[in-house]
Amino acid sequence: MMRVYLRVVNVPTFSKKLMNITGISEQWVAVRIKQKEDSKCILWKSLKYxxxxxxxxxKRVDVFALSIYSLVVFPKALRHVAEAITNLFDLLDKRVTPILAILAETFRSLSACRKAGEGRFIGCAQLLLTWFHSHFGKVDKVSYLVFPENYSPLKEIVVTPRRDDISDERWMAILQNLQEQDIEWIAPLLLPDEILYRCGNFDWVPLLGIWGAVGNVPLLVLKQYRSR
Structure with a gap:
């Protein structure tokens, strides 16, 4: 798997990036950086302080936002903030959208779990749940919504009380027994539009994530679901 972020000359170190984000001294940051698995991290408790x-x-808001990105959106190392998150976080002020990275990491994590037949999903579970409700609306006991033109699934899930009547076992049964007619591949809230399905002469689109890149083949998916 290729690396998306390559270290080149003049790229700030992890400690320097943390210093810029937190506004704390180099000594405070340096003693709290740890090696976790294959990347450098800082313990979430340190940022909570x-x-x-x-x-x-x-700075409080910046550190809080960094924590959300690391613990919720890209939770690779539990209870730790990884260096790769600061690479992305550093680009947000430059109006770089994280949407493609979220999609790539969700795709990568689900594919890894499927290949291994086990494992923990490493990604934003809240966004994945929103996607479930947007595309599996016909499944029994999963809320079905009629989408107005200005509907936003994220706004809806924020104001909707959390559903506790669907157990983990029930979700497993739902996903294992999905039929073709149960799935809305293109969510009803999306208006038909042009899609990007080719990169140069290749019928796939590379998606760049935080820890690597994955190949997305939307044309194949559309054919599987009998789209025009």
Whole structure:
């Protein structure tokens, strides 16, 4: 698997990036950086302390946002913030969207679990749940919504009380017994439009994620679901 972010000359170190984000001294940051699996990390508890005590309100918000990206959206190392997250976080002020990275990491993690036949999903479970409700609306006991033109699934899931009546076993039964007619491949809230399905002469689109790149083949998927 290729690496998306390559270290080149003049790229700030992990400690320097943390110093810029947190506004804390190099000594404080350096003693808290640990090696976790194959990447450098900092313990979430250290950032939690900054969120609660930092005198700069803007820095508190930045550290809190960094924690959300690491613990919820890209949770590779449990209870730790990985260096790759700071690489992406550093680009957000430059108006770089994280959407493609989220899609790539979701695809990569689900594919890895499927190939291994086991494993933990490493990605944003909340976004995956929103996708389930948007595409599996016909399944029994999963909420079905009629989508108005200005509907937003993310806004809907924020204001909807959490459903506790669907157990883990029930979700497993739903996913294992899905039929073709149960799935809306293109969510009803999406208006038909042009899609990107080719990269140069190749019938696939590379998606760049945080820890690597995956090949997405939307044309094959559309053929499987009898789309025009």
């Amino acid at each position: 900054l969120i609660l005590t930092h005198l700069d309100v803007r």
